[in-house]
Amino acid sequence: MSRNTLYYGSFVHSISLTELEYLVDALVYVADGTITWIEKDVESSLVQEMAGRHGLILDDMGLEFVQLDEGDFVCPGLIDTHTHAPQYPNLGLGQEYELLDWLQQLTFPREAKFTDLGICGKGVRRGCQAESERRYVVLRRGQRSLVGKCNMNRNCPDYYCESSVDSSIADTQDLITYIRSLSTSPQKGSLRPLVQPVITPRFALSCTSELMDALGTLIASDPDVHIQTHLSENRTEITETLRSFPDCGSYTEVYERYGMLREGTILAHCVWLSEGEMEVIKRTGAGVSHCPTSNFNLMSGGAKVGAMLDKGLNVGLGSDCSGGFALGVLPQLRNASMLSKMLAVQPEPTNGHGSTPTQFTNKPLPIPTLFYLATMGGASLCKMADTVGNFLPGKEFDALHVTPGRSPNFFLDVGEARKTGLTREQRRTKLKETFERFLFVSDDRDIAGVFVQGRRVGGSRA
Ligand code: GUN
Numbered sequence: 001m002s003r004n005t006l007y008y009g010s011f012v013h014s015i016s017l018t019e020l021e022y023l024v025d026a027l028v029y030v031a032d033g034t035i036t037w038i039e040k041d042v043e044s045s046l047v048q049e050m051a052g053r054h055g056l057i058l059d060d061m062g063l064e065f066v067q068l069d070e071g072d073f074v075c076p077g078l079i080d081t082h083t084h085a086p087q088y089p090n091l092g093l094g095q096e097y098e099l100l101d102w103l104q105q106l107t108f109p110r111e112a113k114f115t116d117l118g119i120c121g122k123g124v125r126r127g128c129q130a131e132s133e134r135r136y137v138v139l140r141r142g143q144r145s146l147v148g149k150c151n152m153n154r155n156c157p158d159y160y161c162e163s164s165v166d167s168s169i170a171d172t173q174d175l176i177t178y179i180r181s182l183s184t185s186p187q188k189g190s191l192r193p194l195v196q197p198v199i200t201p202r203f204a205l206s207c208t209s210e211l212m213d214a215l216g217t218l219i220a221s222d223p224d225v226h227i228q229t230h231l232s233e234n235r236t237e238i239t240e241t242l243r244s245f246p247d248c249g250s251y252t253e254v255y256e257r258y259g260m261l262r263e264g265t266i267l268a269h270c271v272w273l274s275e276g277e278m279e280v281i282k283r284t285g286a287g288v289s290h291c292p293t294s295n296f297n298l299m300s301g302g303a304k305v306g307a308m309l310d311k312g313l314n315v316g317l318g319s320d321c322s323g324g325f326a327l328g329v330l331p332q333l334r335n336a337s338m339l340s341k342m343l344a345v346q347p348e349p350t351n352g353h354g355s356t357p358t359q360f361t362n363k364p365l366p367i368p369t370l371f372y373l374a375t376m377g378g379a380s381l382c383k384m385a386d387t388v389g390n391f392l393p394g395k396e397f398d399a400l401h402v403t404p405g406r407s408p409n410f411f412l413d414v415g416e417a418r419k420t421g422l423t424r425e426q427r428r429t430k431l432k433e434t435f436e437r438f439l440f441v442s443d444d445r446d447i448a449g450v451f452v453q454g455r456r457v458g459g460s461r462a
Pocket residue numbers: 084099103107202203230233294320323
């Protein structure tokens with residue numbers, strides 16, 4: 001199949017934390033997986049001429065021309081910045097627990113069953129259909145991902161505890177080497193490797209200070225490697241962590257102390273951060289994976305995303321399967337919206353009473369901001385903002401082709417959206433409405449195609 005495609009139709013993407021760009025009649029040229037150029041507001045009668053100006057001939061054998069249906073649109077791929085592949089079989093279980101009991105009673109026993117690749121594949125293949133991780137499956141499916149193994153050598157059952165600091169580090173190094181050895185194929189040329197390793201101390205409570213130390217040394221020796229962990233999720237967890245690391249003044253300081261905070265460090269949850277902790281995260285360039293479904297479900301609390309944004313933190317969204325019971329990014333966007341509205345009505349006393357200006361603190365997150373979190377925010381958090389997240393020329397084409405009207409609740413007004421004879425501005429207004437509905441009521445059926453590096457890797461349209 002051709003690797004060069006010229007798309008013509010409607011596109012929506014983030015251009016800043018507060019701005020979406022709604023493009024109708026756009027021409028987008030994707031060559032070798034990369035967005036090469038975009039032309040906006042192109043009359044259909046002028047498509048051929050515009051392509052010609054860029055040196056393209058529409059009926060050239062090497063060029064695929066895709067005209068999107070009126071009412072359809074393309075948006076950047078959504079980025080899930082935190083999930084646990086081996087917890088997929090537990091999805092929907094454990095409603096009665098908070099974090100620490102949930103880990104012991106449900107999560108560790110389940111993860112420990114993933115002893116061979118057969119079991120692993122089965123669990124993960126399913127999860128992967130929405131989006132997930134794990135090395136073999138993501139690679140075969142052509143998905144983009146960061147994949148890591150949890151380091152954990154205490155506070156877990158014997159059958160699931162790493163036996164020594166040395167073996168924990170050696171296994172981590174092996175996985176890093178293995179994943180990097182995969183990266184040369186099937187990816188090619190200048191494209192970024194689709195699967196990259198991420199060092200994953202599970203959380204401070206599951207690592208002895210000796211293991212934290214050794215991981216810090218490994219991190220320092222490898223400036224490119226990504227890092228992820230859990231931070232400040234649950235109140236009991238915080239108390240226990242501070243008891244385990246009595247020299248540290250805050251939970252965030254534990255990770256800072258061991259050299260784990262730097263640009264690209266993904267910190268999941270961050271529900272109970274103080275302003276001072278937010279400032280440490282900002283200063284180090286680390287960022288936050290906001291997992292609202294999980295935080296509601298495990299009764300962890302509500303993260304102060306507005307205050308984080310006012311402090312200039314990178315924030316993305318995470319499904320945190322199976323702490324959260326909903327796969328995919330859109331449910332997180334919806335719950336992030338609900339949480340921000342609740343905080344607007346019932347502000348937390350600690351929520352942003354510092355000296356920083358408050359554009360977002362205790363306010364409902366606007367739609368452009370929610371979508372930014374789901375795309376550009378995630379890309380920045382993963383140190384991939386130069387590669388994905390929106391449709392700027394030079395970035396790789398990771399995208400969703402949305403066809404409204406396949407799921408029942410996304411039905412209304414589709415006929416309207418496809419009405420002919422509207423002006424471009426009227427069509428832009430329709431696109432805005434369709435996009436809002438997509439964010440709040442669509443499901444997988446409405447996503448006709450999923451593209452990674454310009455290649456179709458999934459979607460509801462056969
Ligand atoms: N903290 C440590 N491990 C986990 C986990 O698996 N899920 C969540 N939500 N929090 C954690």
